Amino acid sequence: MTWVNRYNAKENLQTVTKTKGPWINGKFDARMSGGCNIFGYDTTIWENVKKQDLFMFSTAEYKADQYEELAKLLKYKSLNGVYYSGSSGSDAVETAVRIAFDVNKKNKIVSRQSTWHGGTILSSSLGNHRYFKNYESMYTTNVVRKPMPDNPPYTNLSELVASDLEFLKQQKDVSAFICEPLPTWSHGFKYKFDRPDCYNELKQYCNDNEIVLIFDEVMTGFKTGKRYFTEYLDIEPDLLCLSKGITAGVIPFSTVIGRTDYLEKLQHGHTWSGHYLGVVAAIETVKQVNKWQSNILDMNKQYGHYFDNVLGCFFSTDTKNIRFSDKIIYVYKNITGATVFTLPLNIQKEDFDFLIKEVIIQ
Numbered sequence: 001m002t003w004v005n006r007y008n009a010k011e012n013l014q015t016v017t018k019t020k021g022p023w024i025n026g027k028f029d030a031r032m033s034g035g036c037n038i039f040g041y042d043t044t045i046w047e048n049v050k051k052q053d054l055f056m057f058s059t060a061e062y063k064a065d066q067y068e069e070l071a072k073l074l075k076y077k078s079l080n081g082v083y084y085s086g087s088s089g090s091d092a093v094e095t096a097v098r099i100a101f102d103v104n105k106k107n108k109i110v111s112r113q114s115t116w117h118g119g120t121i122l123s124s125s126l127g128n129h130r131y132f133k134n135y136e137s138m139y140t141t142n143v144v145r146k147p148m149p150d151n152p153p154y155t156n157l158s159e160l161v162a163s164d165l166e167f168l169k170q171q172k173d174v175s176a177f178i179c180e181p182l183p184t185w186s187h188g189f190k191y192k193f194d195r196p197d198c199y200n201e202l203k204q205y206c207n208d209n210e211i212v213l214i215f216d217e218v219m220t221g222f223k224t225g226k227r228y229f230t231e232y233l234d235i236e237p238d239l240l241c242l243s244k245g246i247t248a249g250v251i252p253f254s255t256v257i258g259r260t261d262y263l264e265k266l267q268h269g270h271t272w273s274g275h276y277l278g279v280v281a282a283i284e285t286v287k288q289v290n291k292w293q294s295n296i297l298d299m300n301k302q303y304g305h306y307f308d309n310v311l312g313c314f315f316s317t318d319t320k321n322i323r324f325s326d327k328i329i330y331v332y333k334n335i336t337g338a339t340v341f342t343l344p345l346n347i348q349k350e351d352f353d354f355l356i357k358e359v360i361i362q
């Protein structure tokens with residue numbers, strides 16, 4: 001039997017020998033291992049999870065106090081219900097789309113072109129990111145994608161959302177509008193959060209037209225200096241998808257939070273939905289997130305002037321301002337024209353100073 005890696009690139013892979021802070025095998029990980037390791041390679045959460053003495057099980061079969069405890073920790077205003085969907089961002093997104101259908105029995109979804117919403121057929125059909133172009137003929141879902149420029153100038157988020165609304169108004173019988181409320185890696189983190197009211201009109205339009213508003217916070221969740229980017233806004237979506245940072249890389253896990261009356265319509269689940277160890281890791285993670293948010297916001301203030309866009313763990317600048325370094329793991333020369341650094345919430349000043357010295361052209 002042969003191990004097959006997805007890019008068939010095993011010969012380029014290294015065995016992990018040493019990790020500390022944001023460092024892995026002597027390299028500075030400015031991608032947080034796929035956007036998951038929000039505390040870098042710190043083992044605090046892992047150590048706490050290991051103390052659990054219950055053997056594994058999932059919400060498909062049993063209940064435990066921790067399920068309610070995590071629900072309390074994740075609650076935010078009208079987002080008062082949580083469904084522990086499974087083990088990936090893709091399944092959280094698919095679950096949210098399915099719930100939208102359960103709510104309004106319509107099947108057209110509007111999204112933004114090029115956004116990465118996942119790797120399954122449905123979730124990849126939503127944004128149809130350029131990596132998935134070969135699979136277009138397999139898409140069966142009724143998705144209308146708003147065109148997005150590959151390489152826009154740095155633009156205010158409110159302008160993007162205003163154009164989303166114009167696009168949405170041209171569509172009929174829409175079940176759901178799905179977006180990353182703050183576009184991240186797929187769009188070079190080029191949209192600058194400028195106004196808390198930027199989604200108000202769009203949300204009102206969705207309410208008036210029975211469109212379910214889905215925010216995909218798989219990437220932004222727990223990384224913007226608040227639990228959710230949504231907390232910076234005047235409104236909440238109907239459904240919000242979380243994965244990646246929710247367990248800080250310790251175990252695969254995902255959730256959809258949202259209006260309880262919507263979530264209750266859901267009929268299905270996965271074998272791993274609500275895995276007990278995922279729930280325990282998420283509880284530990286949210287507690288640590290609350291402790292470290294001020295650190296990353298402090299870093300935004302101290303180092304923000306080196307970048308074109310900054311919020312929480314995300315730092316982006318035009319790639320012309322960046323030099324290549326083989327000591328840093330990051331996406332350099334991205335098609336968006338921007339280089340994005342995604343740094344742990346607990347990043348320390350000496351590590352940040354190293355990053356600046358190594359890559360920023362001054």
Ligand SMILES: Cc1ncc(COP(=O)(O)O)c(C=O)c1O
Binds near residue numbers: 216
């Ligand atoms: C915004 C967003 N949504 C969904 C996903 C899919 O998550 P997963 O790869 O865990 O299925 C990703 C993954 O990168 C993502 O960035």
